[in-house]
Amino acid sequence: MIATGFTGGWLDRADHVRGDPDALARLTGDWRARLLKLQGGDPSVDAEGRLAWGTLADAADDGTLVFLGLDDGGRPHFAESRPGDASGPARSPALYRMLDAMPAGDAAIFGAVRSVTGWHARNRFCANCATPTQVTRGGWLRKCPSCAAEHYPRVDPVVIMLAEHDGRALLGRQAMWPKGRYSALAGFVEPGESLEEAVAREVHEEAGVRVRDVRYVASQPWPFPGQLMIAAVGIADDDTLTIDANEIEHAIWATRDEVRAALAGDPAAPFLPPPPYAIARTLLEWWTAQSPAA
Amino acid sequence: MIATGFTGGWLDRADHVRGDPDALARLTGDWRARLLKLQGGDPSVDAEGRLAWGTLADAADDGTLVFLGLDDGGRPHFAESRPGDASGPARSPALYRMLDAMPAGDAAIFGAVRSVTGWHARNRFCANCATPTQVTRGGWLRKCPSCAAEHYPRVDPVVIMLAEHDGRALLGRQAMWPKGRYSALAGFVEPGESLEEAVAREVHEEAGVRVRDVRYVASQPWPFPGQLMIAAVGIADDDTLTIDANEIEHAIWATRDEVRAALAGDPAAPFLPPPPYAIARTLLEWWTAQSPAA
Numbered sequence: 001m002i003a004t005g006f007t008g009g010w011l012d013r014a015d016h017v018r019g020d021p022d023a024l025a026r027l028t029g030d031w032r033a034r035l036l037k038l039q040g041g042d043p044s045v046d047a048e049g050r051l052a053w054g055t056l057a058d059a060a061d062d063g064t065l066v067f068l069g070l071d072d073g074g075r076p077h078f079a080e081s082r083p084g085d086a087s088g089p090a091r092s093p094a095l096y097r098m099l100d101a102m103p104a105g106d107a108a109i110f111g112a113v114r115s116v117t118g119w120h121a122r123n124r125f126c127a128n129c130a131t132p133t134q135v136t137r138g139g140w141l142r143k144c145p146s147c148a149a150e151h152y153p154r155v156d157p158v159v160i161m162l163a164e165h166d167g168r169a170l171l172g173r174q175a176m177w178p179k180g181r182y183s184a185l186a187g188f189v190e191p192g193e194s195l196e197e198a199v200a201r202e203v204h205e206e207a208g209v210r211v212r213d214v215r216y217v218a219s220q221p222w223p224f225p226g227q228l229m230i231a232a233v234g235i236a237d238d239d240t241l242t243i244d245a246n247e248i249e250h251a252i253w254a255t256r257d258e259v260r261a262a263l264a265g266d267p268a269a270p271f272l273p274p275p276p277y278a279i280a281r282t283l284l285e286w287w288t289a290q291s292p293a294a
Numbered sequence: 295m296i297a298t299g300f301t302g303g304w305l306d307r308a309d310h311v312r313g314d315p316d317a318l319a320r321l322t323g324d325w326r327a328r329l330l331k332l333q334g335g336d337p338s339v340d341a342e343g344r345l346a347w348g349t350l351a352d353a354a355d356d357g358t359l360v361f362l363g364l365d366d367g368g369r370p371h372f373a374e375s376r377p378g379d380a381s382g383p384a385r386s387p388a389l390y391r392m393l394d395a396m397p398a399g400d401a402a403i404f405g406a407v408r409s410v411t412g413w414h415a416r417n418r419f420c421a422n423c424a425t426p427t428q429v430t431r432g433g434w435l436r437k438c439p440s441c442a443a444e445h446y447p448r449v450d451p452v453v454i455m456l457a458e459h460d461g462r463a464l465l466g467r468q469a470m471w472p473k474g475r476y477s478a479l480a481g482f483v484e485p486g487e488s489l490e491e492a493v494a495r496e497v498h499e500e501a502g503v504r505v506r507d508v509r510y511v512a513s514q515p516w517p518f519p520g521q522l523m524i525a526a527v528g529i530a531d532d533d534t535l536t537i538d539a540n541e542i543e544h545a546i547w548a549t550r551d552e553v554r555a556a557l558a559g560d561p562a563a564p565f566l567p568p569p570p571y572a573i574a575r576t577l578l579e580w581w582t583a584q585s586p587a588a
Binding site: 007 | 313
């Protein structure tokens with residue numbers, strides 16, 4: 001199994017507790033309970049770069065408490081969603097630096113927290129009937145008191161993929177990215193399609209390339225705001241590019257040696273690679289270790 | 295690549311058209327345009343069991359038009375979401391019979407339609423600010439005129455998996471299922487976890503079994519109401535079961551011969567298998583063709 005970013009959290013989500021109001025009340029009354037320190041959706045870290053935790057006494061009156069789970073010692077952990085929390089795709093440079101230094105298991109817990117707290121901030125009303133919804137199941141469900149609709153935190157599946165042709169991989173760049181960066185193409189899975197169909201559709205839409213024999217590689221969550229990233233590869237029989245300028249600014253076919261140079265930070269590499277906690281980088285690392293596809 | 299249910303639709307979704315109001319207007323004015331015949335979210339079929347299509351003249355005044363895509367001849371295809379449409383997980387026995395007889399490509403188009411039209415029926419208001427939202431991008435986006443939030447049709451990733459121990463696969467049954475039916479365990483992917491983590495969490499929650507070495511097998515959409523089903527296998531080192539009665543009623547470990555007998559409809563088989571268009575059945579078929587895992 002391939003290690004990916006934002007995975008490896010060290011809490012047991014203890015789903016059976018969420019549906020048990022008495023058990024939840026006992027846990028919020030546990031003097032050992034810990035509350036993640038957040039500032040507008042960003043974490044605080046200690047001197048070693050680990051997530052900083054306080055106690056439930058730090059919780060605000062207008063916050064929504066989310067039960068994150070139990071650690072090995074049975075100690076309950078919580079986070080708090082506040083009305084003004086960051087809830088979109090944007091990340092601050094300070095957050096990037098924190099993630100670079102954070103242990104993987106802590107980053108995974110922060111990822112879950114960022115997704116769920118941001119979702120609460122954006123989903124206070126019932127989409128079916130416009131009534132304010134009520135938080136239940138320890139912060140993992142919002143229920144409508146009027147029409148009884150149940151709204152669970154949303155997870156948006158996204159495919160991210162390399163098309164391979166003649167030993168080279170297709171990479172693209174968006175205009176808003178740092179200068180020189182190229183990465184795998186990606187797009188949201190739509191209703192009514194498989195992962196494999198979404199991969200083929202996206203590569204064709206963005207670059208005009210048809211792929212076959214799509215293969216799953218790895219997955220990870222991406223908490224800005226709540227994607228499930230699913231990495232794949234496919235084979236292209238034709239390398240002619242027809243770029244959709246609304247999606248990507250430019251695309252290239254890169255050899256394994258060129259990708260290796262980029263990952264190694266070689267100044268002579270033809271592009272800058274995606275950052276370490278992005279699955280695009282994991283996918284490129286995995287691909288450089290594969291034999292050329294038939 | 296493994297063929298799965300609700301895949302293989304024969305329309306090009308033509309995403310570039312959705313964002314181009316002039317192009318969309320030309321397509322809705324195309325005399326060749328076809329509108330899927332729907333009754334409360336269920337399809338109508340012709341004598342061969344194929345989807346029945348009418349013209350845009352059949353569209354209702356209170357409906358929401360969804361642009362489905364173009365066929366090989368460039369003919370635009372649409373569906374219509376109506377306020378009272380079926381939008382939940384329930385399916386009628388009549389719909390089951392239609393799906394049994396429907397060509398795969400037609401079932402795939404119906405699946406996309408059912409998911410998107412049901413989503414419109416359940417999502418008329420902005421979850422962020424409670425304002426009625428406006429349909430745009432040919433029915434693939436609802437925008438809030440007040441807070442500018444964008445709401446895309448929701449796709450909920452679900453993992454569905456077999457744990458294997460000593461050549462046998464773990465199957466469970468829910469109390470509401472037809473008598474005797476057993477299937478793979480399944481559950482929604484939560485924010486902040488990978489597919490592999492979701493598989494391990496769900497198998498442990500529902501059956502008390504720990505799995506390792508989780509491997510992806512196949513995927514398909516499930517339009518009741520809008521899941522993306524992701525099938526996987528994992529290895530269990532211990533076959534002791536601890537059932538969560540809120541999730542499943544009973545669980546068994548089945549050998550490959552027992553699964554083969556069930557799939558073949560053998561009356562002596564120890565259980566009834568899932569229906570043909572469910573990925574659980576595809577997963578079981580795939581598994582019977584594999585060598586026992588180490």
